[in-house]
Amino acid sequence: MSITVQRAAHKLLASLPSALRIGRQTATRDRHSVPVTAPRTWTFTDRDSGETLTFTCMAGCTDDHREIRDGVAVADDVWCLKSLGELTLPINENGAPEELSVLRASMNVDPFDRRIAQRLPHIDLEVMDGAFIESLDPDGFATVINTLQGRLDEMRAMHADLVATRAAYIKQAQR
Numbered sequence: 722m723s724i725t726v727q728r729a730a731h732k733l734l735a736s737l738p739s740a741l742r743i744g745r746q747t748a749t750r751d752r753h754s755v756p757v758t759a760p761r762t763w764t765f766t767d768r769d770s771g772e773t774l775t776f777t778c779m780a781g782c783t784d785d786h787r788e789i790r791d792g793v794a795v796a797d798d799v800w801c802l803k804s805l806g807e808l809t810l811p812i813n814e815n816g817a818p819e820e821l822s823v824l825r826a827s828m829n830v831d832p833f834d835r836r837i838a839q840r841l842p843h844i845d846l847e848v849m850d851g852a853f854i855e856s857l858d859p860d861g862f863a864t865v866i867n868t869l870q871g872r873l874d875e876m877r878a879m880h881a882d883l884v885a886t887r888a889a890y891i892k893q894a895q896r
């Protein structure tokens with residue numbers, strides 16, 4: 722299973738209604754709330770290597786790290802995250818419009834990843850349901866934002882054009 726698919730499943734779990742989840746971090750998952758506690762430090766035994774490992778959450782991490790508290794943690798599956806809330810649009814991918822996730826950004830840290838860059842806070846952007854741009858550093862994320870902003874500016878101009886063209890078209894049809 723790819724990291725992305727694992728993450729999607731993990732996020733699905735995190736998006737369950739709060740009543741279905743357990744843990745003291747539950748209340749901090751709301752997108753507008755700010756965790757009031759200092760970053761937590763965790764120590765666990767990696768189930769794969771038997772090693773005792775320690776890491777400290779990134780500031781604002783909303784993961785409850787339940788797998789560590791349950792004593793079944795595998796180092797590769799441990800990561801910190803904070804995400805923007807769900808944003809969906811009715812997209813027709815398979816013959817009929819359905820609400821699909823767009824532009825869901827998640828900030829992650831993988832404290833035990835073999836790629837050092839993954840151990841620093843970075844962005845994984847789910848462009849559309851299940852399709853990701855991964856491992857964006859601040860410059861990379863800015864590049865994506867600027868690209869999207871450029872397209873949004875073009876769409877704003879196209880909107881004005883649509884209003885004018887539509888009015889002219891209706892007028893011409895009424896002649």
Ligand SMILES: [Zn+2]
Binds near residue numbers: 782786802
């Ligand atoms: Zn964490």
